Amino acid sequence: MAYTDVDKERWVAEDPAQKRADRDDFSRDRARLVHSSALRRLAGKTQILGAGHDDFVRNRLTHSLEVAQIGREFGAALGCDADLVDTACLAHDLGHPPFGHNGEMELDRVCADIGGFEGNAQTLRLLTRLEPKRCHPDGTPAGLNLTRASLDAATKYPWLHGAGPVPTPKFGAYEDDLPVFEWMRAGAEPGVRCFEAQVMDWSDDVAYSVHDLEDAIASDWMDPRVLRSRMEMRTVLEIAGATYAPDQDPAALAAALERILATGAIPAGFDGSRNALAALKDMTSQIIGRFVRVVEVATRERYGPGPLTRYDADLVVPDETRAECAVLKAVANQFVVTTRDQMVLKEQQRDLLSDLVDLYAAEPETRLDLDFRADFLAADDDAARLRVIVDQVAALTDARAVTLHSLWVGSNAARA
Template structure:
């Protein structure tokens, strides 16, 4: 199924003079995200370990670039527009606040009376409202004004809070942004993701499941010998079943671990030498190739040859691949994210987020960034004003959040 004019439509019609004849609509979308302030800010936002902790480990920007590399080739192999998938992958974490999912938890509590906070819903808000590129005739912002296909591809959870097709706290749109959500979902069945969004989501899962383990080993948080210990890995399997794959039996997760060990890709030891680093990089390459290829083959087996796009197909992820990916996620969770040391850091980060919201609310006209100050002054209700303050705190990098916290006496 080819991309249609509906797929290429933008929320606000643009002057044809702005469009180069030799440039595809979807390539323009990708360029707008690459040049966005939101993407640049990801360089100083937490992935797993905070920026500055180690020169090797990833931040949100490097993670997004790697997801885009995986997704671009994966999507193209299925017949998707490589630029649409690339745009979605680059954009998928734009809405994340400082301190990653930990900051997201704090902002969700603070914003509970106004519909909460969710990084995916914030991404849509950023792309369609907060980033400066195009405006509606009445002067209100249309954000980057991406095409319908690209916006829909970034929408991992195409529903409002509490309206998902399965039990989840995740959602992709705030009530204040429903107008653009309904526009971009024109022609889509409720709750059904387009293929490009599914490709983005699997590319993200693959990237962080593999790279978080690589970072944990390279930074010294994880001794790879424990990966071969039945006692240590029993706790990991508990985390995998509880947190990442509750629908899969423990035996299935245990079999996934056995397959990963039998494949020979997981290192037996790590000493930081160039040879050990090369082995670690080989692990990431082989695991990524393994996870992408098995899903590509399963999807082709169901849908056959030809270009697969939008709602003409769905991604097929075998349970075996999902189980292996879940085990790797659980490794980083158990050995890095939920250690006693990390839990203490996480608590302090949530305190910083709460203090910053209070500080901005105390002096909004002097402390808010200029664009958000105007949003605050134009807001008609306390709920709208709180949403602007949440937008401001969500935009902060880890570095700026900590600096402002110190400056304002936190």
């Protein structure tokens, strides 16, 4: 189905005169998101390396902006509303806690008995509850009050914990947020993503697979010459098969690497000069263009030239292109994410977040921010109170998490 008035309904009804005055509902959704504090906080959250690691690497905000730039043009070429896809791309990582996926894993452990923690489910919670913009008539928060189409487009995994179409730890909503999830998904088949969400997801994959490689090279975490070393790449291809493309056989992944190298986009070396940095930028442009162009052509070949929106089509990602993307993800995993230094740091980060949960729980009425304090006082059981504490911890930037931990652990030690 294409966009309808129902798609543009909001969780809280708004004044008809105000709606007529708006240039466009999806444009207004994008504006609300751009001005949100949740989006600003992404500037202080880890992408692949810690926020502030150096002056080149991406943080979670710059990554989201780049995903939005790719998705806006890619979606528009396929007939999507550009503002709708832009909104979905800007929103897709809002729920990530401090320290990226590492923090997500720790908070999921903390929440094991209350339904788990998942960055994508936290995104829906932020958009529909935690981020202040609109309230329900009874005074309870309604988040940014985006249209159902924008919320649906921002939802990578449109199912509850354990209810996905295939076994996966990923999910897009907590049981606590079931009412808005059901409203958002009204009329959609269970587990089926709308077309705009698929465009957002591929734009995200393209952005981080290529940009993480660029960051790794520019920050001297890896030498691009290793991509041409059979010995070095053997482990990378194993990671690609085990983690990112388990349905692809080793020969297909090896062939994917050869195709990437055959493009000539990967520089032969990197010395940090402006010429080398320019070559690195050319690499990102060429590979991103390749990944987007192939998928656009394949999708058009299946569905024809008309506008593709909502549930009228599925994005077509050829296996060969998906394999190439998986190999690039595995490169960053091997040379940055799982290095010995990073693994030690990740353990420290998980301990810090676990401590913060305990520290907030010990003195919630003095330590929680005022908005979360009100949620805590309104919670009616221990599970709901723990969820509020995790909401608070997830909202922190990397730097604030470290600062609060240092402050509170230091003061506790002094009292002891």
